[in-house]
Amino acid sequence: MDVSAILDPLNDEQREATSAPPGNILVLAGAGSGKTRVLVHRIAWLIQVENVSAYGILAVTFTNKAAQEMRQRTESLLGIPAAGMWVGTFHGICHRLLRQHWQEAGLPQSFQILDSQDQQRMIKRILKSLELDESKWPAKQALWFINGRKEEGVRAEHIPDNGDPVNRQLVRIYSAYQQTCMRLGVVDFAELLLRTLEILRDNEQLLTHYQNRFRHLLVDEFQDTNTIQYALLRLLAGKHGSTFAVGDDDQSIYGWRGARIENIQQFSKDFANTQIVRLEQNYRSSGNILNAANALIDNNQGRLGKNLWTNSGNGALLDLYAAYNEQDEARFVADRIQQWVNEGGKRTEVAVLYRSNAQSRIFEETFIAATIPYRVYGGLRFFERAEIKDALGYLRLCVNRNDDASFERVVNQPPRGIGERTVELIRQHANAHSVSYWQAATACIETQQLSSRAATMVGGFLELIEKLTKNILDLQLYEQIDQLLHISGLLDHHRNDKSEKAQSRKENLEELVSAARAYEHNTEDELSPLEAFLAHAALEAGDGQADAWEDCVQMMTLHSAKGLEFKLVFLCGLEEGLFPHQMSVEEPGRMEEERRLCYVGITRAEQQLVLSYAESRRLYGKENYSMPSRFIGELPRDLLQEIRPQIMVKQSVPATFQASHASPEDFNGIDIGRRVLHTKFGEGVVLNCEGRGSHARVQVNFESAGSKWLVLAYANLQPL
DNA sequence: ATCGTCATAATTTTT
DNA sequence: TTATGACGAT
Numbered sequence: 001m002d003v004s005a006i007l008d009p010l011n012d013e014q015r016e017a018t019s020a021p022p023g024n025i026l027v028l029a030g031a032g033s034g035k036t037r038v039l040v041h042r043i044a045w046l047i048q049v050e051n052v053s054a055y056g057i058l059a060v061t062f063t064n065k066a067a068q069e070m071r072q073r074t075e076s077l078l079g080i081p082a083a084g085m086w087v088g089t090f091h092g093i094c095h096r097l098l099r100q101h102w103q104e105a106g107l108p109q110s111f112q113i114l115d116s117q118d119q120q121r122m123i124k125r126i127l128k129s130l131e132l133d134e135s136k137w138p139a140k141q142a143l144w145f146i147n148g149r150k151e152e153g154v155r156a157e158h159i160p161d162n163g164d165p166v167n168r169q170l171v172r173i174y175s176a177y178q179q180t181c182m183r184l185g186v187v188d189f190a191e192l193l194l195r196t197l198e199i200l201r202d203n204e205q206l207l208t209h210y211q212n213r214f215r216h217l218l219v220d221e222f223q224d225t226n227t228i229q230y231a232l233l234r235l236l237a238g239k240h241g242s243t244f245a246v247g248d249d250d251q252s253i254y255g256w257r258g259a260r261i262e263n264i265q266q267f268s269k270d271f272a273n274t275q276i277v278r279l280e281q282n283y284r285s286s287g288n289i290l291n292a293a294n295a296l297i298d299n300n301q302g303r304l305g306k307n308l309w310t311n312s313g314n315g316a317l318l319d320l321y322a323a324y325n326e327q328d329e330a331r332f333v334a335d336r337i338q339q340w341v342n343e344g345g346k347r348t349e350v351a352v353l354y355r356s357n358a359q360s361r362i363f364e365e366t367f368i369a370a371t372i373p374y375r376v377y378g379g380l381r382f383f384e385r386a387e388i389k390d391a392l393g394y395l396r397l398c399v400n401r402n403d404d405a406s407f408e409r410v411v412n413q414p415p416r417g418i419g420e421r422t423v424e425l426i427r428q429h430a431n432a433h434s435v436s437y438w439q440a441a442t443a444c445i446e447t448q449q450l451s452s453r454a455a456t457m458v459g460g461f462l463e464l465i466e467k468l469t470k471n472i473l474d475l476q477l478y479e480q481i482d483q484l485l486h487i488s489g490l491l492d493h494h495r496n497d498k499s500e501k502a503q504s505r506k507e508n509l510e511e512l513v514s515a516a517r518a519y520e521h522n523t524e525d526e527l528s529p530l531e532a533f534l535a536h537a538a539l540e541a542g543d544g545q546a547d548a549w550e551d552c553v554q555m556m557t558l559h560s561a562k563g564l565e566f567k568l569v570f571l572c573g574l575e576e577g578l579f580p581h582q583m584s585v586e587e588p589g590r591m592e593e594e595r596r597l598c599y600v601g602i603t604r605a606e607q608q609l610v611l612s613y614a615e616s617r618r619l620y621g622k623e624n625y626s627m628p629s630r631f632i633g634e635l636p637r638d639l640l641q642e643i644r645p646q647i648m649v650k651q652s653v654p655a656t657f658q659a660s661h662a663s664p665e666d667f668n669g670i671d672i673g674r675r676v677l678h679t680k681f682g683e684g685v686v687l688n689c690e691g692r693g694s695h696a697r698v699q700v701n702f703e704s705a706g707s708k709w710l711v712l713a714y715a716n717l718q719p720l
Numbered sequence: 721a722t723c724g725t726c727a728t729a730a731t732t733t734t735t
Numbered sequence: 736t737t738a739t740g741a742c743g744a745t
Contacts, residue, residue, distance in 0.1 A: 063734065091735045115735080134741095189735045224734095256732070356731050358737085378733085412721095419721070539735065559732045581731050597732080620730065621736040 005077070006044050010037070017244075017277040018042045022050060022216070024237075024271035026264070027246040030308045031293070031603035032284030032565065035246045036066075039218055040073045042244055043085070046216055047078065055084035058214040058236070062221050064089055064540045066563070070220070086214070090229050091189055092539055094196035097210075098187075099527060099535075104199045104206060108185040110399050110531055113538035117384065118405050119143060119188045125408075126177050129431050137169065145170045146177060150190035151226045151258040153197060184402050184436060193228045200235050211238040222247030222267070226258040234270055243271050249304050250297050253559060253597045256590070264304065282308040282603075284565050286315025289609050292635045293602040299634050300592045308603075317641040320632065321612040324711055326359075326573075329614045330366035332643075333570050336610060337372055337553060340568055347373060349567040351554040353601050355579035358619075359572065360555055367553065377556035382542030387494065387505040388512055392537055394484050398469045399531055402436035411437075411461055414493035418461065422454040438462070464488065477529045478517035485509055515542075558601045569605035571598075574613040574629035598631045611640075676700060677718040678710070 007015050014034055017027045018041045029035035043059065046052040061067045071087045086093060095113070098105050114122065123146070124139045149159065156175035161168060181187060187195065200207045217237055219225070222245040225233070237243045245267060252261040268274035282290055290308045297303070323329035337350055352363055352374075360376050367374045382388060390413050393406035400406075412418040429449070430440035441462060445455045468487050472480035485491040494506040519536065521529040554566065558579075573579055579598070584590035602609060613628045632640075674686045684702035698712055710717070 089735065557732060583731060
């Protein structure tokens with residue numbers, strides 16, 4: 001057996017983890033320490049050295065992308081497809097189990113999946129039917145409550161009445177929501193996990209079967225597991241399974257949505273004879289960047305403890321830019337990017353990271369003005385777009401007449417004269433008789449509860465769906481969707497609209513047909529291709545933008561940057577209240593997560609990290625002045641290089657002394673009467689100056705452009 | 721049924 | 736500031 005291909009590319013610690021005897025292993029893998037590599041090599045080791053059948057391996061990740069990558073890299077290392085191995089997200093794997101055991105789970109065979117949008121709409125309907133005031137009972141809060149309880153494995157009937165009327169009402173909503181889901185045959189994301197846990201827990205035979213099958217569990221991003229995912233792992237591992245968990249407590253940034261960093265500490269208590277391996281050698285960032293990250297995260301309590309190191313040298317210092325305002329910050333970043341490109345760098349190697357999405361706007365505007373191509377991550381994904389959801393709504397209705405969410409969505413889309421009044425009648429009938437909208441609509445027509453006009457329209461819609469169902473019965477998946485788009489009138493609806501939006505909607509619909517054509521149906525399960533495609537659409541929302549291939553700067557939130565790396569990283573908006581975010585400052589325990597988020601941001605950088613903050617920032621229409629983020633102060637001074645074009649800030653002078661005259665050193669040779677050169681306005685003479693630090697401004701009389709006040713910090717004036 | 725106006729709220733996001 | 740949703744007017 002030649003194991004050199006598996007072990008040779010690894011360092012000692014990676015090798016230790018990879019080749020450990022089967023058993024429970026916890027790998028604490030620091031940022032950039034090769035955690036995916038260890039997972040992949042471990043799988044190869046199990047198969048090639050321990051003679052484990054691929055059939056006995058279950059590998060779990062959090063994103064579809066990570067799952068794909070793991071499968072791909074495993075197969076390319078093995079040189080053969082790892083047939084029979086299960087690799088997927090928790091949700092994907094639970095979905096697969098529920099499809100196979102829908103009867104045990106008490107689900108209809110063709111159950112549908114609600115994404116969070118669907119779920120929220122559904123909760124809104126429930127709130128209405130319970131006659132609750134939406135301003136007093138926001139759907140979001142109910143959604144949060146329901147998902148939170150489900151992720152803890154708690155059903156509505158398990159929640160004790162603690163006398164709190166708010167709690168009581170929320171439980172009532174939870175209960176009504178759950179009943180409706182069951183009646184309609186739909187499950188939400190959390191339900192996929194909870195239901196799976198329940199059927200395994202309550203069905204000895206089933207549990208034993210899977211425990212025997214999956215003797216080897218591998219988990220990526222273990223620090224992100226929530227209560228139910230952890231419970232699921234324990235259940236599946238049983239007494240005889242081996243669990244190989246890889247994670248980094250310092251990169252746990254999803255506590256706010258239920259991830260429990262404690263799971264990583266708990267692991268060695270719940271999984272017998274756990275061997276712990278630390279991966280601390282970092283292959284990504286230069287020494288200075290790593291030292292900054294280490295120093296920062298050292299401020300957190302209760303860490304498992306890790307210190308990243310590298311043998312690739314210190315590299316450049318970290319840059320820190322104190323911007324005057326957010327525009328100045330964006331301009332500075334744009335300048336540095338152009339400099340990077342001028343020096344031969346690629347734009348794809350550059351990332352602009354920020355705490356909240358709202359910050360992207362000013363960068364976008366600035367980059368457009370500077371003609372810097374960029375790509376913003378986040379936002380609506382392909383299968384979440386309204387027009388795509390409309391089309392899928394029709395298909396779901398074909399598959400499941402009881403899918404009220406879809407019924408309501410498409411009954412008047414495109415508009416066919418079925419107004420709110422008619423829909424409300426159907427809703428009421430459905431609620432009163434506990435039947436689906438489809439059944440209610442049929443009944444309303446029969447009993448002539450609708451006006452003749454409405455009855456005709458609704459009847460027409462029902463027939464349309466029937467006809468559609470028949471028409472597409474024997475077609476290929478992509479033909480089914482193509483038919484649907486034509487028969488439903490969706491395509492025409494968007495075609496008739498000349499607006500730019502409608503144009504792109506039409507293109508998206510066409511893209512949907514292509515997606516269906518490219519979709520490979522796994523014939524293993526009993527689902528029809530259409531049903532499988534619908535599940536795929538819900539479980540894997542697809543990419544945001546498709547145009548990733550142009551060389552452009554990457555812009556994203558810190559959260560979405562996790563797992564990525566870039567040569568040049570800008571970490572922007574480092575201000576108290578923004579990062580760390582105000583909401584985390586106020587809530588106890590959240591500050592450490594903010595710090596981990598900052599740690600994640602720092603460790604994205606390979607060669608150069610540029611930090612920036614703005615002294616004043618416009619937020620929600622108001623000008624805000626804030627202090628530099630505490631995280632800046634937690635970085636070692638000697639790793640930082642402060643960038644302040646031409647001027648020096650004197651911290652010792654109180655702000656109240658910032659009168660109209662500044663001390664000469666603020667202006668570094670640019671004083672009244674001096675001739676200066678400006679890149680845009682050309683030559684001029686300094687007439688006046690005021691302010692200090694990065695607020696310092698000068699009035700220059702330009703020969704061609706006339707007299708202007710300029711902020712010295714970014715005017716980039718050359719004394720002549 | 722569609723458009724315009726007003727109030728309101730506003731981290732982070734995958735499945 | 737802005738986006739979103741609810742409501743009222745054509």
